[in-house]
Each structure stands twice: as structure tokens, then as C-alpha cells.
Amino acid sequence: MFDQYQKAHQSNMKNEAHARIKINQLLSEAGWRFFDNEQGTANILLENHVKITQTEIDDWGNDYEKVKNGSLDFLLVDDTNKPICVLEAKKESIHPLAAKEQARKYANSVDAQYIILSNGIVHYLWDLKKGNPKPIYTFPSPSEIGAIKNWNPDRESLVNEIITNDYIASIQMPDYVSRPGWKGNIESSTDFIWDNKLRFLRYYQLNAIKALQKAVGEGKDRFLFEMATGTGKTLTSSAVIKLFLRSKNARRVLFLVDRLELEDQALKDFTAYLKPDYTTYIYKEHKTDWQKADIVVTTIQSLLYNNKYRDFFKPTDFDLIISDESHRSISGNSRAVFEYFNGYKLGLTATPKDYLKGVDIDQVKENDPREIERRILRDTYTTFGCESGDPTFRYTLLDGVKDDFLRNPIIIDARTEITTQLLSDEGYDVIVSSDEVEEIETFVSTDFEKKFFSEETNSILCQTFLANALRDPITNEIGKTIIFAVSQNHARKIAELLNKFAEQKFPNKYNSDFAVQVTSQVADAKQMTINFSNNNLNGRSNWLEGYKTSKSRVCITVGMMTTGYDCPDLLNICLMRPIFNPSDFVQIKGRGTRKNTFSFKSKNELNEEEIITYDKENFKLFDFFANCEYFEKDFAYDEALQLPKPKEGSNNIEQIGNTSINKYISQISDPLTLMEETKIGYEGMKIDRMLFQKFEDRIVMDDIIKKNVELGNWEFIVSHIQNEILEKPNEYFNIEKLRKAAKIDRKVSIREIVEKIFGIIPKFKSKDEMLDEEFDKFISIYPPEEDVNIRALQYFFKAYIVDQDIRKIIENKDFQALQTNATLTITQFKEVNVKYREVIPVYIKDYIKLENFAA
Numbered sequence: 001m002f003d004q005y006q007k008a009h010q011s012n013m014k015n016e017a018h019a020r021i022k023i024n025q026l027l028s029e030a031g032w033r034f035f036d037n038e039q040g041t042a043n044i045l046l047e048n049h050v051k052i053t054q055t056e057i058d059d060w061g062n063d064y065e066k067v068k069n070g071s072l073d074f075l076l077v078d079d080t081n082k083p084i085c086v087l088e089a090k091k092e093s094i095h096p097l098a099a100k101e102q103a104r105k106y107a108n109s110v111d112a113q114y115i116i117l118s119n120g121i122v123h124y125l126w127d128l129k130k131g132n133p134k135p136i137y138t139f140p141s142p143s144e145i146g147a148i149k150n151w152n153p154d155r156e157s158l159v160n161e162i163i164t165n166d167y168i169a170s171i172q173m174p175d176y177v178s179r180p181g182w183k184g185n186i187e188s189s190t191d192f193i194w195d196n197k198l199r200f201l202r203y204y205q206l207n208a209i210k211a212l213q214k215a216v217g218e219g220k221d222r223f224l225f226e227m228a229t230g231t232g233k234t235l236t237s238s239a240v241i242k243l244f245l246r247s248k249n250a251r252r253v254l255f256l257v258d259r260l261e262l263e264d265q266a267l268k269d270f271t272a273y274l275k276p277d278y279t280t281y282i283y284k285e286h287k288t289d290w291q292k293a294d295i296v297v298t299t300i301q302s303l304l305y306n307n308k309y310r311d312f313f314k315p316t317d318f319d320l321i322i323s324d325e326s327h328r329s330i331s332g333n334s335r336a337v338f339e340y341f342n343g344y345k346l347g348l349t350a351t352p353k354d355y356l357k358g359v360d361i362d363q364v365k366e367n368d369p370r371e372i373e374r375r376i377l378r379d380t381y382t383t384f385g386c387e388s389g390d391p392t393f394r395y396t397l398l399d400g401v402k403d404d405f406l407r408n409p410i411i412i413d414a415r416t417e418i419t420t421q422l423l424s425d426e427g428y429d430v431i432v433s434s435d436e437v438e439e440i441e442t443f444v445s446t447d448f449e450k451k452f453f454s455e456e457t458n459s460i461l462c463q464t465f466l467a468n469a470l471r472d473p474i475t476n477e478i479g480k481t482i483i484f485a486v487s488q489n490h491a492r493k494i495a496e497l498l499n500k501f502a503e504q505k506f507p508n509k510y511n512s513d514f515a516v517q518v519t520s521q522v523a524d525a526k527q528m529t530i531n532f533s534n535n536n537l538n539g540r541s542n543w544l545e546g547y548k549t550s551k552s553r554v555c556i557t558v559g560m561m562t563t564g565y566d567c568p569d570l571l572n573i574c575l576m577r578p579i580f581n582p583s584d585f586v587q588i589k590g591r592g593t594r595k596n597t598f599s600f601k602s603k604n605e606l607n608e609e610e611i612i613t614y615d616k617e618n619f620k621l622f623d624f625f626a627n628c629e630y631f632e633k634d635f636a637y638d639e640a641l642q643l644p645k646p647k648e649g650s651n652n653i654e655q656i657g658n659t660s661i662n663k664y665i666s667q668i669s670d671p672l673t674l675m676e677e678t679k680i681g682y683e684g685m686k687i688d689r690m691l692f693q694k695f696e697d698r699i700v701m702d703d704i705i706k707k708n709v710e711l712g713n714w715e716f717i718v719s720h721i722q723n724e725i726l727e728k729p730n731e732y733f734n735i736e737k738l739r740k741a742a743k744i745d746r747k748v749s750i751r752e753i754v755e756k757i758f759g760i761i762p763k764f765k766s767k768d769e770m771l772d773e774e775f776d777k778f779i780s781i782y783p784p785e786e787d788v789n790i791r792a793l794q795y796f797f798k799a800y801i802v803d804q805d806i807r808k809i810i811e812n813k814d815f816q817a818l819q820t821n822a823t824l825t826i827t828q829f830k831e832v833n834v835k836y837r838e839v840i841p842v843y844i845k846d847y848i849k850l851e852n853f854a855a
Contacts, residue, residue, distance in 0.1 A: 019120030229590025479571025
């Protein structure tokens with residue numbers, strides 16, 4: 001796979017360095033000029049303000065190899081010919097930071113505040129008045145340099161701002177104190193506060209903001225709030241945003257989330273808390289006028305996809321960047337988006353750094369999700385300057401429970417014989433027999449509802465939930481519940497079973513609407529989640545007239561309703577699937593921690609109004625797949641249920657012959673055994689081009705696709721094309737044909753093709769361009785020290801991604817094989833810094849989708 005790539009690019013990476021060519025291109029793309037032209041006079045000069053000629057440029061050599069010491073100083077000037085920046089350009093073999101002090105001395109001599117240090121591969125921007133050089137991807141334009149220079153925020157005004165508990169309420173209703181319903185304090189004015197939806201900061205939220213102010217006063221510009229789900233991170237963020245905007249330490253704020261539904265939630269909350277003083281936009285809905293907003297909300301994925309953040313934003317566009325659930329939204333190469341922007345950085349997380357305290361990490365395999373999560377958490381704390389493990393501010397679930405702001409769960413451990421075996425080290429064995437041979441197939445928990453199916457198991461899980469669920473304290477019906485299933489198909493099965501059992505258990509109370517599937521492929525699924533929270537999903541309960549609670553009692557989902565979903569009256573959460581991501585587990589559990597008061601107004605026999613109230617004391621978490629035990633060894637469950645045995649398969653070895661194959665559905669992969677590739681001539685290529693044009697015409701004419709592209713509903717678009725357009729008679733369009741027709745040298749997605757067709761992206765990037773961008777992200781996160789051979793680093797990084805043989809050699813530590821390897825020799829490997837020999841494979845394994853680089 002790597003042969004063609006290597007033949008085409010090895011000389012570039014090994015022998016022919018192009019520092020000058022790359023740097024000249026970066027200067028040109030940023031709007032700097034070597035010569036006078038229609039855009040203006042030259043603004044790149046040599047020392048002593050000497051103008052540059054083409055002959056001089058040619059004489060420098062492609063890698064500055066003809067220049068003394070392999071380096072050159074450029075002077076970047078403004079419209080008045082005054083120096084504003086020094087560019088220290090080095091040949092590729094010299095680390096840019098090696099010229100740091102030399103550049104500082106020269107910049108001071110010409111009174112330039114900024115320095116760019118570059119060797120064509122790695123680049124740094126250094127503000128001499130603000131600390132250390134920072135990695136950059138592209139060179140700043142003249143206007144960006146001017147904007148940075150003219151932006152002088154006042155830290156003291158931020159530090160000294162007085163924050164009181166009505167910091168947000170005073171925006172919502174500036175004159176609330178003089179309103180008739182206000183009775184002098186919060187405790188006496190609860191009805192007034194509730195009716196007007198006013199939000200007052202709690203003591204710990206005030207402490208979080210004060211901790212940030214203290215950190216700013218100490219010269220820090222990165223902060224991390226570790227706050228349990230349900231403790232009001234968004235409200236706290238709103239106060240922080242007001243603090244920065246009001247004190248003029250920020251002109252615009254970027255709020256990053258990691259799920260689409262959280263965009264809408266953030267917009268709703270920021271509008272409720274900060275309007276009319278500050279305006280909030282969701283980026284995808286305001287792609288042409290987002291600059292008008294004070295707060296821009298977007299998913300990290302939308303910026304990261306095809307590296308749009310580099311194409312559509314400047315590093316200076318935001319002065320405060322807040323990352324919600326930061327250890328997810330900026331993990332791995334997503335962090336490159338975060339690092340791209342200048343300004344203050346605030347991370348929010350609900351997952352404690354020591355969450356895996358019960359797990360012996362030394363015994364956990366490298367690719368185990370718990371180990372990956374540990375690395376992500378460690379990197380998150382490092383990103384925000386909290387290497388010690390202590391965040392800027394911490395408020396835990398236990399703190400919230402002690403303060404009576406949150407509720408703890410009752411954890412239920414419930415396992416069938418089959419799930420017990422699936423969870424065991426030995427797994428669940430199935431003997432598949434034929435006339436000639438018997439083979440044992442072993443299944444584990446991750447196979448459940450993927451390769452291993454058992455209707456009996458699903459049935460028992462549903463019956464166990466119904467028999468043990470917490471009931472609504474007013475009506476005694478099953479308390480509102482969210483069930484997390486393995487897949488959309490599994491969710492459908494669970495919904496069918498629960499509705500069948502509900503009809504038997506509660507006759508005439510439901511009409512196949514006791515349980516509903518709420519997944520991404522269900523129409524109006526998002527609205528269903530809102531209705532469930534607002535207690536009107538499929539109408540109101542018919543158990544007690546006038547009582548406000550949803551008729552549907554159970555929502556079965558897969559990935560929805562995990563983060564940012566508020567449903568305070570939720571009483572049960574069921575995990576009918578294994579979960580391997582600690583942050584997902586924390587978020588799912590957090591759906592039930594919020595307080596709630598169940599109340600019902602009625603009139604007694606004397607026609608007097610009575611109010612019945614019950615406070616939510618806890619909620620039940622049904623753990624059917626030992627998730628708690630997975631994250632915390634020997635977890636102390638609150639309750640262990642003995643489940644009934646399935647009717648069949650009581651042993652861990654199940655016999656399956658030709659006549660009972662319906663008990664086990666095989667989904668064994670069917671790999672290609674032969675593939676021949678034949679070069680085609682000109683006529684074939686013309687046909688290919690016509691094929692892509694026909695596909696483009698088909699897509700553009702589809703009003704459904706057009707509408708959903710405008711809305712950004714990519715999951716629906718992809719599903720629609722897969723089901724309605726691909727592999728259909730006449731053309732038989734498929735991704736592989738389209739890839740070849742468009743001459744793309746790597747794997748391409750349906751979404752990328754559609755974005756190209758609608759002009760959202762200008763072109764299909766080549767494999768090499770994508771490799772360069774991935775390397776840029778990597779070094780922005782792990783900036784190399786001065787003694788690191790960056791060219792060797794870059795070559796090793798690319799080779800590890802595209803060549804599976806290299807990956808096997810490195811993973812198996814079979815370094816002797818490099819003696820005869822044509823792609824990466826032992827000499828080249830030794831040139832890679834020892835630290836990066838370890839870091840690069842782990843980084844690529846965790847965060848880069850290797851299949852994207854296949855062709």
C-alpha cells in the first residue's frame with residue numbers, strides 16, 4: 001500500500017528539503033508580498049529594509065542551503081513601512097527554536113513585537129510581550145498581526161470584578177429587586193424566582209468563578225472546572241462569559257460541544273441567561289454572519305471535519321474558548337482545534353481524573369478503553385495547566401449529594417446465566433455442528449446483539465426491570481426511565497418486549513406506547529426527547545386525571561439522551577449494553593442525579609385545594625452488564641438480583657445443529673479472496689468522469705438531500721443516499737466507483753462527496769495533504785524540542801499511518817526487520833527521537849482513522 005506513495009514522495013521526505021518553497025507559499029497565502037503588485041507595495045524586506053529581487057530568491061536554494069548557516073531573517077512591515085514582525089527562516093534540518101535568541105535580539109533592534117520562527121515544517125509565533133513561542137499552522141496575515149497588537153485586554157479589571165449571586169439574574173431582570181414578588185431574599189422569593197425563571201448562582205458556582213479570577217491574577221490563561229453532572233456547568237459558564245465580555249477581556253467567545261443536541265441546549269441556555277446583553281449563534285445556522293454574535297456555539301466535529309477551522313476562522317477570532325466535556329471534545333487530534341485559537345481556554349468536565357481508582361492500570365492492556373481514557377484525562381489536565389491533577393475548581397457528585405443539590409443512585413447488579421458467561425474471561429461457548437465437523441464458537445459481552453442474539457435474555461432483562469423499577473410516588477406507575485441499548489435494532493426489540501409485558505401487567509393503560517424507541521433514525525426523535533422531559537410524550541398519564549407526567553414511561557435509545565439531557569423526574573436508568581468509555585458511563589449515570597419534587601394539586605371532599613408532594617430521594621441504575629465492576633474492580637453494588645434462568649441454554653455451552661440454527665444468527669465477515677485490477681484506457685476514464693457527473697446531477701436534483709444539507713442533517717443524508725441511491729439498477733453507483741472516477745487516492749466518505757458537490761469544500765484533498773495536516777495537528781499538541789530531528793519525525797509519522805508492515809514491526813519491536821525494509825530503514829528509525837518512537841504509535845492508534853488513508 002505504501003509503495004506508490006513512497007516512490008512518489010520519498011525523495012521529498014528524505015533528500016529534497018523545501019523549506020524556502022514552503023515558507024514562501026505560507027507568506028503568500030497569508031497576504032505578505034515579496035514584490036510590489038496590484039495589492040500593494042512589498043511588505044517583506046531583508047535586513048536594513050532592503051527590497052528583495054527574484055534573483056536573490058533563486059540564489060537562496062530550495063532549502064536555504066546556499067545561505068550562510070542555512071537561515072535568513074526577513075522583516076515584515078506594515079502599511080507605513082514600520083517593522084511589526086521578524087521572520088526567522090531556517091532550512092528543514094534546523095529546529096526553528098534554535099534561532100530563538102538570535103531572532104529576539106534582531107526584533108528588539110528594529111522594535112518589532114512579534115517573531116515567526118519556521119523551518120517549513122514547524123512554525124511558531126512569538127509575542128515578545130507575552131511569554132513563549134506558540135505553535136501555529138499557518139502564518140498570520142498583516143491584518144491579524146495588527147489585530148493582535150491592538151488587542152490589549154485588562155487582566156486587572158477581570159480579577160477585580162465583583163461577582164454576586166445575582167450576576168446572571170441581573171441580566172434576566174435588571175429591576176427584580178423592585179418587583180412586587182421579590183421579598184428581600186432568595187429563600188422567601190422562590191415562587192417569584194420560579195415564575196420568572198431567574199437563575200441565581202449557588203455558592204460553589206461563585207467559588208468556581210473566584211478561583212478563575214485568582215488564576216488570571218497569577219498570570220494563567222488556562223483553567224479547568226471539574227464539576228459533576230447536574231451542578232450547573234452551563235450556568236457557571238454563562239457567568240464566566242459575562243465576566244470576560246463585560247471586563248473587555250474578550251470580544252467574542254467560542255463554546256465547543258461534542259454532540260449536535262448540545263448545540264441547541266447551549267443556545268437555549270445562553271439565550272435564557274445572557275440575552276439581551278449578549279447574542280448567541282450556532283455556527284452552522286450562521287455560517288455567513290457568525291461574526292455578529294458575542295458567543296458562537298459549535299460542535300468540535302464540525303470544525304475538525306476536513307480541517308474547516310483552518311479554512312474559515314483566524315486564530316484571533318475568539319478571545320475565550322470554552323470546551324464543554326473537555327476530555328471528550330478536545331481529546332486526541334481534536335485538541336488541535338482548541339490550540340489553533342489564541343486567547344483564554346476554559347475546560348469543563350464531569351469525569352474526575354481519578355475515576356478509574358479501582359482499576360489496576362498496570363494490568364490493563366494498552367488498547368483497553370480504560371487505559372485510553374486514562375491517557376485522555378491525563379492529557380486534558382495537562383492541556384489546561386493542571387499537571388498535578390488538581391483542576392482550577394472541583395465540585396464532585398458527593399459534594400452535590402451532601403449539599404442536597406444532587407441525588408445518588410441505587411446500583412442494581414442483574415445478570416442472567418448467559419450474560420454472566422458472556423462477561424466471564426472464558427466467554428459463552430456455542431457448538432456449531434454439521435455432518436462432518438463440530439466447532440466451538442466463543443462469544444463475549446461485546447458480541448451481544450451484534451453477533452450473539454438471545455430473545456430469552458432480552459425478555460428476562462425487561463421483566464427484571466419491570467419487577468424492580470422505582471415507581472412514580474404519586475400514581476405508582478413505572479417511574480420515567482431511559483434504557484440504553486446496543487443498537488437501533490436492539491432498541492426496537494426492547495420496545496416491543498416492554499410494550500407486550502406492559503399490556504399484560506397494566507391492561508388497558510397503554511396502547512403500545514408504554515415504551516418508545518428514541519434513536520437517530522426514528523422520525524422526530526429529537527422532539528420526542530423534549531416531550532419526554534416536558535411530560536407529554538404521547539400525551540399525559542391516564543393513571544390520575546390532572547397529573548402532569550408523560551404517558552410513555554420508557555425511552556429506549558443508543559447514543560441520544562446521554563449528555564446535556566435534562567429530565568429531573570427520571571427514576572430509572574437501565575444499561576442493557578456493555579459500556580467501555582468511563583466518560584459515557586459518568587454522563588449516563590448523571591441523567592438521574594438531578595433533584596425533583598413530584599407534586600399533584602387536587603380538591604378534597606370539602607372542595608379545599610390540597611397539594612401532595614414527594615421529593616426524589618434517589619434513582620435506580622440497573623447494571624445488566626457489570627459496567628460498574630468494569631470501571632471499579634470489586635464494585636460494591638447496592639443490590640444484587642437473582643434473575644430467572646432462561647428456558648434453554650442453561651449451560652455455558654450451547655449445542656446448535658442444522659435444525660436449531662435459529663437460536664444463533666451468524667454475522668461472520670466475508671472477505672474478498674480475489675481482486676484483480678486492470679488499467680483502463682482513455683475511453684474508460686471518460687466513462688468514469690461521466691459516472692461522477694451523473695451522480696452529481698442525481699444528488700443536486702434531490703430536494704430531500706438539498707434541504708438536509710442546508711440543515712446539516714448529515715446522518716440522515718448518508719442514510720438516504722445509502723438506501724435510495726447507491727447500488728440501484730441502471731448506474732449502480734457505489735463509493736469505490738465514485739472514488740476512482742474522481743481520481744481520489746484514498747478512502748472517501750459519502751458526506752465528503754456531497755460536500756464537494758454542494759461546494760462546501762473546494763476540492764478533495766490528496767492523501768499527502770491529509771498526512772501533512774495530521775502531522776500539523778500532532779506537533780501542535782506535542783511540540784518538538786530543539787534537539788528533535790523534525791524531518792525524521794515527519795517521515796516516521798507518515799510511514800506509520802500508511803504502511804501496515806511498519807506498524808507491525810514497531811508494535812512487535814522487531815527492529816531487526818528494518819535492516820532490510822525499503823520504506824523505513826533502521827538508520828531512519830534511529831533518527832527519530834526516542835520519546836516520539838513511543839508517542840507517535842500511541843497517538844495514531846488512539847486518534848487517527850487509518851482506513852481514511854487506504855485506497
